[in-house]
Amino acid sequence: MHVFPVLICVMLLRLSEGALIFNYHSKPYDQGALDEYNVLRFLGVSSPYVQHPGFGIGRATPNGCEVTQMNLISRHGERYPTTSQGQTMERNLARLRFNITERLDGPLSFLPTYDFVALNPELYEQETTSGPYAGLADMFSFGETMRYRYDHLVRDASQLKFYPSSQKRIVDSATWFAHGFMGSSFDNSSIIPIDEFTNMTGANSLTPVNSCRNYNSRAEIDTISRYSKEFMSDAAKRMNKSTPGLNLTSDEVWSLFTHCGFDLNIRGVSTLCEIFTADELISFAYLYNVETYYGQGPGHNMSIAIGSPYVNAMIKMLDDDTRNLTMSFAHDTDIFFILSTLGLYDGNGPLPVDHLDLNNAWRVSDLMPMGSRLIMERLECSGNKYVRFIHNDAVIPIPTLNKGPGFSAPLKEFKHYITKRLGDTSYASACGNPDDLPNELTFYWDH
Template identity: 25%
Template sequence: MLVFCVIACLVGASLQTENNLDVPNPTSVPDYFQTTYGPFAGATKAGEAPFLAQTNPVLHEPTYVPNAPLVTTLSISGQPRGGNIFALMGTLSPYRANPDGFGVDEYALPPGANITQIHMVHRHGARYPTSGSATAEWAQKLIDSRKNRTVFSGDLAFLNSWDYKLGEAELTARGRQELFDSGVLHFFNYGKLYNAASKIIARTTTMVRMLQSAENFLIGFFGPAWTSNATLEVIVESDGFNNSLAGNKMCENANNDNGATGDEAMDAWRAVYLRNATERFRRQISGSSNLNWTVEDTYNAQTMCSYETVALGYSSFCMLFTWEEWEGFAYMTDLKLYGNYGMGSPVGRSIGLGFVEELIARLERHFPDPPEDSIAFNRTLDEQTSTFPLNQSIYFDFSHDNEMFSMLTALGLTQFGQFLPATHPSPKRALVGSHIVPFAARFVIEVIHAPRPIRATRTRNGRTLDSVYEDRGGETTYVHLLVNQRTVPLGRSIAACGRRDDGWCELGTFIQAQRYNIEKANYEASCFGNYSLPAYGEIRDGAFPRNGTL
C-alpha cells in the first residue's frame, strides 16, 4: 500500500480557486494550514437566492416568515399525528437531536465526577447536491422534455414552469446555520475545557463544504476571532491521499465499489416502495415527448424535496409522496449505510479505521502505532505534534456522513450492524440514518474522571440510589459516547463494558476493545485484496473474512 504525503503542492506555489484566480500561498505557512480554496477543494457553484416571502404557499400569515424558516410542517397523505417527513430523509435530513435515543437511560454526572476531555467528529451542514450527482442531470432531463412538448398535469403540473435553482457542493444558508448553532451549543457544553493559554488544532478536509463547516462551527464556539484560539488543519481529500477523515479515498476497494454491497439492496427496495408512485406520475405525463418516467425519476423527485427545502426553504416536490413512501425513502439510506459503510460491507470497518487508531493515540497521548498492515491514517501528519497534538482537552474533527458511520462501525458498534432485508423495512432497527448521520450530525466521546468506581446500576425499584459510587475502589476513568446528543450504550456492542444503566465504559476496557477492533478490520485484505463485489448479505462483520473466502 502506498502512503502519500499530505502536501498538496509545493510551498510557495499559488493555489487555484474555483474562479481560477491565483491566490498567494505564504511560504511561512504550511499547506495543511492553508484555508483558502485550493486545487483539492472540488467543484462548487452557488445556487439562486431564496425568496420565501413570495414563493411559499404554506404560510398562513403572508407577511410573517418565522426565524426558523424551513417549511417542514407539511401535511402529507397518511401522516400520523405528530409525524414529520423531514425526520424520514436519512442523510439528507436537516439536523435535529435524535428524538428517540438509543435505548439507554441517561444520567447527569455524579457529584465529584468531571469531564476532562472530549473528542468530537462533526458532519458538514446542509448542502447543495455534490458535483456529478444525478439530481442536476435529472433536472435538466425534465427541462429538456418540456422543449419536446411534454405536458405535466395533476400533482405534477408545477413542473410545466419549474426551474432548477440549486448550486453545487457548498453549504446552503441552513448548513451554515447548523454548524454555527452547533458551535454555540458545544461552547455551552464544553467551553470550560478550553485552555485559553494555548491554541488548539482542529481538523477538516480540503472540500469547500468541509472548510465552510469547520469555520462556521469555530465561529460559533469561539466567536469571530476564532483564529486566536484555534488553528485549522486542512487535510487533502482526494483519491490516493491518506486522510483519516475521508478514509474511503485511501481504500482501493472502497474507491472501486467492491465494498458497495448496499447498492444491490437499494435498487431492489427502490423498485418496491416507489412502484405505486411511479405509476401515479406516469398517468400525469402527456405530450409528444418520448419521456419515459422510471423509478429512478421518481426517486430523484423525492430527493429534490430535501435539497430544495434546505436551499430555498420550501419545495413543491415534498407533497407528491405519501407518508409510507417517505418511510421507504428513509430505509434507502439505512440500506446504503449498512451495506456500503457498515457491517454489511467488506470495507465498513476499514474506512473508519484511521480515526480509531488516532483516537487510541490521543487517549494514551502518543503517536499512532498500529500494526504495519493496519495503517489507515496520514503518517506525515500523525508523527509530529505540530499537526497531531497530544495534549488537548478538546479535539474537533470534521468529516462526512458515510465516513462517520464507518468510524462508528470501526469502533465496533454492532448494535447498528443488524442485517437489513431489502424487501421491507425492519421496524425495530437501531440503524436509522436520520438519527445517526443527518446533515450536521456529530458524535462526541467524553472522557470522565470519577473519584471511585460508579455503580453499573444507578437505580433500584425505580429510585436513584443515595450514592452511585461503589463502596470500594479508587479513581476510575470512563468513556461516554453521544451521537447527536444522545447516549449510545457501549455495553450493547462491547461485552467487556458491561450492561451499565448509563451506557458508559471504563477507559482501559474501551481502549483494549478498540485494539481488537483494529485487528477485526483486516485492513490490508479488506481495502487492497483482489476480490469481487460480494452479494448483499454475504458480509456481516464489516470486513473481508480473514480466511479469504466468503
C-alpha cells in the same frame, strides 16, 4: 343513562394519511408521538440536521462525573447537491421541466413550472446560506453550543486547532464552527485542512477510504439490488393517475424525492416533500439504509478496517492528558466507516433487503443528516475513567458495553472491546497499501 361529556367531546386530530387519533397533546405529559411523521426522518443523507431520537438517556454529565476530554467529528452543514447529484437530477428532470407544454389538470400540475432551486450548477457542492436550515449558520450555532458545553476544557484558546478534510465545503463548515466556538478570538490559522485529494496519505487522514486500494464501494451491489425499487414505479403510477399528462417515470420520481431534501436545505420548505405518501417516504428511507449499510456500514467487509485509523487515534487520545479537545470535520461516508468500527448500530444483525426491518438500528436519517456530529467524551467518576458517545445530541450506548455512569463504557473495557472488534485486521493490510503509505493517524500530534 349517564353521559360523560368529557368522553363525547374528545378532540380528534387528522394526520397526513387521513388517520384519526385522540388529541393527546394538551395534557401535562404528552402522549403523542408525532415526530414519527416528521419528513426529516425519511430524507437520509439529504436531510437538514435532525437530532437522533435516542433512548431518553440524559445528555447532562452523569452525577459525580466530570468530562475531562471531548473528541468531535462532524459532517459538513446543509449544502447544495454535489455536482454528480445535481447533474443526475438535471438529466432526470429535463423532460418535466422543459418538454411539457400542455396545461395539466390535477394536484401535481404545478410540477412543470416548479422552481427547482437546487439545480444551480454555480452553487453545486457549496454550503447553503439562506433559510431556516442554512448550513453555515447551523455550523456557527453548533460551534457556539459546543463552546458553552465544553468551555471548561479550553486551556489556551490560542492553541486550539480545527481539523477539516480539505474539500471546500468541509473547510467552510469548520471555519464557521470555529467562529462560533472562538468568537472574536478566532484566528484563521487555527484551521488545519487535512488533504483528501491524494491517495498517498494512507491512514493519516480523515478520509482514509481515498487511499484504500482494495475498497470497492460496489462490492455488495448484488445485495443492494435485491431491495425492490417497485415502490418508485408504483408512486409514478399513482401520481400520473392523479394528474393525466404528467407521465412521470421512476427516475423522475427518485429525483423529485431527492430534490425535496435539498429544497429544505436551501429555503426551508418544499411542496415536493408533500407529494409523497407516508408509505413511499418509508420505502425511500429504507433504500438509503440499504445502500449505506452495504456500502460503508456494517454490511461491507472493509468498513471496520477503514474506520479504524480514526478510532485507533481516539484510543490513543483517551490516554493523552495533554490533549482534551479535538474537533474534526469530514464527509458522511467517512463517519459511516467510524460508526461501523465502533459498532454503535450493529444492533439486531444484518439489514434485510427482501423486506423492511423498521426496527433495525441502522436508520440513515437518524445517523447521518447534514451536520451529523459524533462526540466521544472521556468521563472521570470517583477516580475511574469511562467513555460515552453522543451522536446527533443523543447519548448512544455501546449495545454490549454500557454499565458505567449514564450508560457509559469503562475505558479499559472499551479498549478491549475495540481490540476484539478489529482482531487481526489492520487498515494497511486490509487495503493492500504499499509500505511507504502511513499506516496510522498522527496528524493530531503532528500539527
